[in-house]
Amino acid sequence: MKKTRYYPFERNRYFYGKLLTVRDFESEQKYFNDKRRMMNRLLHGSGVLTGLQVVAVDDKSVSVEMGAAIDALGREIVVPTPMTLKLSMMDGFSNNEYAKNVYLCIAYDEKDKEPVHAVANSSVRSDEINDYNRVLESYRVFIREDAPDPASLPLANLSDQTVVLYQDSKVRVLQTTPRYVNPGQLFEMKLRFEKTLKAGRLSFQYELAADRVEAMDGTTIAFQEPQDEPDSEYEMKVLLRADSTASVKSTIGVQQGSAVLKLDDRQLDIQAQAVGEVQIIPTSVHEKLMNDFVKQSLEASLEAPTEPCIYLAKICLIKMGATYVIENVEQVPFGEYVYNSSVMYRLGQTSQYREDTAGQFVTKSKVKTLAPGQPPQFKVNYNKAISELSFDLSIPAGGGSGIAGILSGVVDIPVEPFTKIAVSPFGRATKSFFSGEIAHGLGEGNVLIITSLEESSGDAFSDMLSSGDRVYGGASDVFKGSEFEPDAPEVKIGTIAYPQKGTFRIGVKVQQTSEPMNVRVRWWAYSAEMASTVRSGGDSIEDALSAAMREAASAGSGAE
Missing domain, CATH: 2.60.40.10 (Immunoglobulins)
Structure with a gap:
């Protein structure tokens, strides 16, 4: 199909006794087609409307599912039934090398249909007196081996x-x-x-x-x-x-x-x-x-290529012996989609509402100063009404490193980019990063180390006194999709303690980051004596944490 010019529009004017010829009927069709296609182009754009997924069915063939699209000239492309295609049999595929990326494209096409005997053409076309009664609006699928400009x-x-x-x-x-x-x-x-x-x-x-x-x-x-x-x-x-x-x-x-x-x-x-x-x-x-x-x-x-097409998939091929195999298929690699107004409206509505946060909770930490000589206290409470897990630490006056048995600090762990673009059947990419050895200051021996993801900066205790700061405990992906979602990527935190050296190390496992950043981790180190003396209603720290976590889990599952 050659590049069309939609305008100026010109339609038939009918009058009694007018002699209608082929030109009149063709211009009647062209008038409505051109108007519709121009509106398609200006109001909707071009790309895939629905369906047309490309799936690898074996090492050398792909399947194109049924669907619809609009090309850059506003013409509708409809694939009514799924089709299976062997790459080597498709137009545009060459066997010059097998380790390459190829692009599966679809374009509008027309085909003549229903041959009939054309009596009127017999005098001018004596060698061929048959013509076609229909034009089928169809498509063609082919391969391009070069990425588009x-x-x-x-x-x-x-x-x-x-x-x-x-x-x-x-x-x-x-x-x-x-x-x-x-x-x-x-x-x-x-x-x-x-x-x-x-x-x-x-x-x-x-x-x-x-x-x-x-x-x-x-x-x-x-x-x-x-x-x-x-x-x-x-x-x-x-x-x-x-x-x-x-x-x-x-x-x-x-x-x-x-x-x-x-x-x-x-x-x-x-x-x-x-x-x-x-x-x-x-x-x-x-x-x-x-x-x-x-x-x-x-x-x-309305600017468009003379013969436009839509890139349905990028197919990654690898060489296997004397031939090739399909390694991966990436759908619509250049984002050529058309979203109708109803879809955009629904998506706009969805973004205004919070996702269901059942089973999710926010953790908060708070430090309070006690009179000198009083024993330190550690309380864990769960507020079911607002899904909040709070950690309250009370320490005698003197603060920080002056309190025997408990110390706190923060460490920034650098994270390098390792973005993974294509979808992998093995799941999302993850990578671990580690801090250097940290001296907790409690000397040799076993210590209890508690860690959390922090979105704040400052000294060990003053940050936690700010109600606007957030300290996330456990897996950060719990809050994904909610208003409590952290700015940092999904993180899992682990620790290694070295009792004979009086040090420890923190590690974070991060999922899919594409820019360098620092992940800030807050840590609390408790000596064995402190862990056994700090109470929450007569329970140890571990018991208090376990009880609060069980209550939070029960609330998230709907248990009374």
């Missing part, structure tokens, strides 16, 4: 600009920056790495060349593909700050001659010339983007 995707440059820093048959490196920022604003530059699964371990390092932009963590940008669970896509975020000068343009790219891109020990020849542009504006970025969109010309709004 980022600028060719729908709404690609609406809010961001993506440039290609490097590309070959095995690796592609993309840089994405926002189109507009305000003076002094912190913003993220995203680096996206796409590679074939067996290409080797990817590493990329370069010096950032930026005008009117400051890199918050230094100008040396370095990425190293993690060794565990190799993937085909990774994303890295770099934090930048815009200049304080307004109404200027900033450029961001790679300093000439500084880039080193490797696959294992093999260095690739990279000559990065592409740069991204960021405009620093004094007005609202949101309003500027909306103005750019609504004020663009009709021609620009």
Whole structure:
């Protein structure tokens, strides 16, 4: 199908005795088709409407489920029944190499149907007097072995600009920056790495060349593909700050001659010339983007490729002997979806309500000073009405390290990025990070160490006196999806004590983080004597904690 021009619209004018020809009937259809397709394009956009999932059925074949889509010319694509396709039999698939990524695409197509005897054409088409009575609006499915230019995707440059820093048959490196920022604003530059699964371990390092932009963590940008669970896509975020000068343009790219891109020990020849542009504006970025969109010309709004298609899946192939096997299938890799207004309304409603928090609770800690000479106290209470688990510590005047048998502190554990992009059948990626050895100050011997995730800073006790601070005990994923969700990623905390050295170590297991950060852990260390003398209604610390936890669990399960 050739690129169409929807406008100006022209329809038939009927009058009594008018001679109707093929041209009149064709223009009647074209009038309504063009209007509908233009509205599809302007009101809805292009992409998958529903269904069209791509599933690997064996090592060399995929299945495309039934579904519907709208292409970049506003034409509807409907797949009425599932179909199974062998990659090697599809248009566009070549056998030049097997370790590669290929893209499964779908495009609008028309096919003639119902051949009939055309008497009127026999005088001019003596060699073929048959014609077709119907046109079937259909589709064609094919393979593209090259990733599309980022600028060719729908709404690609609406809010961001993506440039290609490097590309070959095995690796592609993309840089994405926002189109507009305000003076002094912190913003993220995203680096996206796409590679074939067996290409080797990817590493990329370069010096950032930026005008009117400051890199918050230094100008040396370095990425190293993690060794565990190799993937085909990774994303890295770099934090930048815009200049304080307004109404200027900033450029961001790679300093000439500084880039080193490797696959294992093999260095690739990279000559990065592409740069991204960021405009620093004094007005609202949101309003500027909306103005750019609504004020663009009709021609620009309807701009589309001559033969548009929708990328349904990225299929990762690996070489196996003399042939290939399908390793992974990523659905709609470039986010080409169309969300109707009803779906958007329901999603908007959902975001306004809290998810059910049954079985979840918030932990709070509080320190109180007692008169000198009084024994320290440790109380644990559970408030069923507000799902709150509180820890109250009372210590004699003198505070902190002056109290024999109990000490507290915080430690910041650095977490490096290890984002995992594609969906894995083995679950989400996790990685553990550890602190150095911490001297608890209670001397040699066994100690009881209690840890919690903290979202505050300061000294050992004053932070806990602030009602706005949060100290999370146990698994942080308990609060995921609620208003109590911590800013830090999902964390599990463990400790190792060294009784003969009087030290301990804290470890955290983190799930899927894409930027460097510090996880702050608060710890309490109790000597054996303190643990046996601190009471909560006659119970030991462990008994008090166990009783409160049982009550919280009972409340979460609906027990009275």
